[in-house]
Amino acid sequence: MAADPRNPLTGEPPGAIPPGDADRTRTGPDLPGSGPAGSSAGQERGDRAGEPAPWSSRAVAAENAAQRSRTKPVEHGVDPPRTAGEGSTAGVEYGAGHVGTPSPGWAPHAREGLAGPSSTAPAVPGQVARGGAQAAPEVVLVPDAAVPLDAVPRVLVSHGCWYPSVDPGGRNVAFICDRGGVPQLWAGPVDSDDVHLLDTEPDPVTEVAWSPDGRWIAYTTAPGGSEHTRVLCVRPDGTGRRVLAGGEPGSSAYLGCWTRDGSALAVTVAEAPTYFPAPAGAEAGAGAVSSGALVSGAAATVHPEGWTARDGRATLLGAPARPGPPTTRVTGVDSVSAADGSTAPAEPTPRTLSAYLVDPDGTAAPALVASEPDAATLRVCDISRDGRLALVRRGPRARREALVVRTRDLRVTCALPVADGDPWIGAFAPDARTVWLRSDHDREHAALYAVALDRRGRRLGLTVAAQRDGSGLELLAVDRDGRGAVLAWNVRGVSELEVVPLVPVPGTALGPSRAVPLPHEVVTRVAVTADPDAPVVALSGSLRRPGVWWLPQGAALRTPWSSRDEDVVAPGVHRPVRPVPVRPVARDGLGLGGWYYRAPGRAPQEPAPCVLHLHGGPEEQERPVFDPLYHELLGRGLDVFAPDVRGSSGYGRSFVDADLGRGRFAAIEDVADCAAHILLEGLADPLRLAVMGHSYGGYLTMASLVWHPELFRTGVPVCGMSDLTTFFAGTEPWLAQSAAHKYGHPERDRELLRALSPMSRVDALRVPVLAVHGEHDTNVPPGESEQFVRAARERGVEAELLVLRDDGHDFRRADNRRTFRRTAADWIQRHLSG
Numbered sequence: 001m002a003a004d005p006r007n008p009l010t011g012e013p014p015g016a017i018p019p020g021d022a023d024r025t026r027t028g029p030d031l032p033g034s035g036p037a038g039s040s041a042g043q044e045r046g047d048r049a050g051e052p053a054p055w056s057s058r059a060v061a062a063e064n065a066a067q068r069s070r071t072k073p074v075e076h077g078v079d080p081p082r083t084a085g086e087g088s089t090a091g092v093e094y095g096a097g098h099v100g101t102p103s104p105g106w107a108p109h110a111r112e113g114l115a116g117p118s119s120t121a122p123a124v125p126g127q128v129a130r131g132g133a134q135a136a137p138e139v140v141l142v143p144d145a146a147v148p149l150d151a152v153p154r155v156l157v158s159h160g161c162w163y164p165s166v167d168p169g170g171r172n173v174a175f176i177c178d179r180g181g182v183p184q185l186w187a188g189p190v191d192s193d194d195v196h197l198l199d200t201e202p203d204p205v206t207e208v209a210w211s212p213d214g215r216w217i218a219y220t221t222a223p224g225g226s227e228h229t230r231v232l233c234v235r236p237d238g239t240g241r242r243v244l245a246g247g248e249p250g251s252s253a254y255l256g257c258w259t260r261d262g263s264a265l266a267v268t269v270a271e272a273p274t275y276f277p278a279p280a281g282a283e284a285g286a287g288a289v290s291s292g293a294l295v296s297g298a299a300a301t302v303h304p305e306g307w308t309a310r311d312g313r314a315t316l317l318g319a320p321a322r323p324g325p326p327t328t329r330v331t332g333v334d335s336v337s338a339a340d341g342s343t344a345p346a347e348p349t350p351r352t353l354s355a356y357l358v359d360p361d362g363t364a365a366p367a368l369v370a371s372e373p374d375a376a377t378l379r380v381c382d383i384s385r386d387g388r389l390a391l392v393r394r395g396p397r398a399r400r401e402a403l404v405v406r407t408r409d410l411r412v413t414c415a416l417p418v419a420d421g422d423p424w425i426g427a428f429a430p431d432a433r434t435v436w437l438r439s440d441h442d443r444e445h446a447a448l449y450a451v452a453l454d455r456r457g458r459r460l461g462l463t464v465a466a467q468r469d470g471s472g473l474e475l476l477a478v479d480r481d482g483r484g485a486v487l488a489w490n491v492r493g494v495s496e497l498e499v500v501p502l503v504p505v506p507g508t509a510l511g512p513s514r515a516v517p518l519p520h521e522v523v524t525r526v527a528v529t530a531d532p533d534a535p536v537v538a539l540s541g542s543l544r545r546p547g548v549w550w551l552p553q554g555a556a557l558r559t560p561w562s563s564r565d566e567d568v569v570a571p572g573v574h575r576p577v578r579p580v581p582v583r584p585v586a587r588d589g590l591g592l593g594g595w596y597y598r599a600p601g602r603a604p605q606e607p608a609p610c611v612l613h614l615h616g617g618p619e620e621q622e623r624p625v626f627d628p629l630y631h632e633l634l635g636r637g638l639d640v641f642a643p644d645v646r647g648s649s650g651y652g653r654s655f656v657d658a659d660l661g662r663g664r665f666a667a668i669e670d671v672a673d674c675a676a677h678i679l680l681e682g683l684a685d686p687l688r689l690a691v692m693g694h695s696y697g698g699y700l701t702m703a704s705l706v707w708h709p710e711l712f713r714t715g716v717p718v719c720g721m722s723d724l725t726t727f728f729a730g731t732e733p734w735l736a737q738s739a740a741h742k743y744g745h746p747e748r749d750r751e752l753l754r755a756l757s758p759m760s761r762v763d764a765l766r767v768p769v770l771a772v773h774g775e776h777d778t779n780v781p782p783g784e785s786e787q788f789v790r791a792a793r794e795r796g797v798e799a800e801l802l803v804l805r806d807d808g809h810d811f812r813r814a815d816n817r818r819t820f821r822r823t824a825a826d827w828i829q830r831h832l833s834g
Helices: 057-070 628-635 653-657 663-680 696-707 724-730 733-743 750-756 758-764 783-794 814-833
Strands: 161-166 172-177 184-189 205-210 217-221 230-234 242-245 252-258 265-271 352-358 367-373 378-383 389-394 401-406 411-417 426-428 434-439 447-453 459-466 472-478 484-491 494-501 514-516 522-527 536-541 544-550 593-597 608-614 639-644 684-694 714-718 769-774 799-804
Touching: 161 205, 161 522, 161 536, 161 544, 172 205, 184 205, 184 217, 205 252, 217 252, 230 265, 242 265, 242 352, 265 378, 352 378, 367 378, 367 389, 367 401, 378 426, 389 426, 401 434, 411 434, 411 447, 411 459, 426 472, 434 472, 447 472, 472 522, 484 522, 494 522, 608 628, 608 663, 608 696, 608 814, 628 639, 628 814, 639 663, 663 684, 663 696, 684 696, 684 814, 696 714, 696 758, 696 769, 714 814, 724 733, 724 750, 724 783, 750 758, 758 783, 769 783, 769 814, 783 799, 799 814
Parallel strands: 230 252, 252 378, 608 639, 608 684, 684 714, 714 769, 769 799
Antiparallel strands: 161 172, 172 184, 205 217, 217 230, 230 242, 252 265, 265 352, 352 367, 378 389, 389 401, 401 411, 426 434, 434 447, 447 459, 472 484, 484 494, 494 514, 522 536, 536 544, 593 639
16 A cells, blocks of 8 residues: 655654554664653643643542533433443444543544544544533442352352453452353452452453552443443452443443553443534544534544555455545445345444543543544553553454554544454553554564654554564563563464563564463463563363463462363263364365364274364454363264364464455355365265354354255354345444455445355255354344244255343353253254264
């Protein structure tokens, strides 16, 4: 992509490196202009020395007090705040809803109806309007619900623990555990089993964050098991439980980072935008809000020119190579056509995500950090120590970006593409002159980048600080002092962990790293402690359930409250199977991957009944971890082959992008090629093959059954899309944006979507089908399974539908997971043994 020779913020000619992604990556010595690291507090033009940082608790409290003296309280309408236990009805990490305090709106770059260019300037530079009709997130107290360990009924034979977050001292951990049958919030010491359940509500917990001052534990829950979430806080002793965001009707929220002093938590709230007229005298075009532009309230964030551009092959189908001119309206998908040719209702207006800093004590007014209409995701990953800068992750999958936002006036000063996967993409150095990022900018695999910033947060230089050939950085955790980081690398599906010291100036070599031995194959989360050489990590492996481990100075100590390796299954049940890597080759020569699980007691050369299990995403990756579904199938004498077809992560960006658009047909052929590989290797019986998969894997399952009707004896699609046009009509708006990049635009590529839809070939279906769906799935609505089953029955094909109550796209409840895997195993066993 050609680079604009001017600096997109200042309009200067070449000489100063622009903050956007027009530069190419450089390695080696630091780029000119970075200078020595140092504090920049009070040095930026327009800042006043001696005043508190805009996001410090002192500044927010002062502004809150001043505001109370100027205005009367805002009325929040007739709907009371929702209390604990009531379900939320808006979008999951990215859905609909509303918040109050008029917020600066980002006008993202319009790519013909999806995300497209329209930079807008603040109505009043450096200020955020405070009055208005909508209410910002409001802290709502709810009853305490903490109990000790011995008061929790043990529902599972062996439980899992994951998503650890440590207290400031590093000796206590908050974590998620399903001991009671649903993922819930627990806390306890790393070296003792004296743990307690902090929230007995049945709503599954999805994220956890312990505040840096140790006073609060924040967490995200999914009421009713749906995809819609809210954010709560509770004291470490279980008292003071309160809803911070997402508790009001029509709202949804998820976690961001804590401020460094623990005085405020960043939360992202889904809200509905409003029409806001342009400021008097504003000029049309870049840097102005045109009359009638959709923004969410008052001042708008200003982005560098071309800020949504993505290097590499990942481009929206049918979109221009470069962003078009500024538009006066940012819209979502206007309309989509169903399989019968009818037009589905369009989203009437875009939905807005707004990120606020919220005081858990409720004494300071929420402070706006960022806002974007029609957004796919928006998460505040870090706030600099001096409060001047925020690190924000935004954008749909395959087009994620890291933004440095200046908190004084909410202007984006730097943008860089970052990798998909873990949302916690990086952190600022203590002086905020460097930001450390996990990014795949201009490369196949993600690496550790050091981005040098000037005093205003603009990019000065960019260097690769740590990289590996053929392997990607999948987790980055910077310690609280900014002295070091823990890096987790994905090496052919297996994790490798290392601790590295961080230097203050990019361009100089990092000090020697220390490899950390792991007792199991895959790291799923890293929590840094006060001792950079003693991280706490969540581990999964092929022979155990998820657990949390403490790794002081290289020792691997399992936390006493994590289940033991030997307790992975009930006594008398067969032991878990360690898979072996398999490397099929597609018919066009592309190398694929995957893992093969051999049923216990089977002779090495005996062809076996086998189940191909296809993962979701499409960007997920099969990893060698214990899966109760696979264990159930293996116990029935069925082998399992879990392949990575094109579009999977872990093999580089070109592999991820290989299924874009018409490449989806090749991905469907990959499934047949993977089946052919295990048949030719003598592993599987050609007359006893089944296929199943979840989400995108459910789509591939349906597609495989109608594209290759003679290959499989049966199929079990789980939460899969049967018709891509009806999927676009019914899914969450944020997911529609991401899906359009992967599958095709629902209007411009309508014929392609129709051709890729299993429903368009359902006449070819020949074998029995069991479809499974969560009742509250809003990512892939249950109607996708219903119409496929109905069409199969109309054609005389045996078909059943299993609907799991009180669950969504992911089955989080133990009873539902058990019902699903036993029903699926029964179905497959019956149809492969006949």
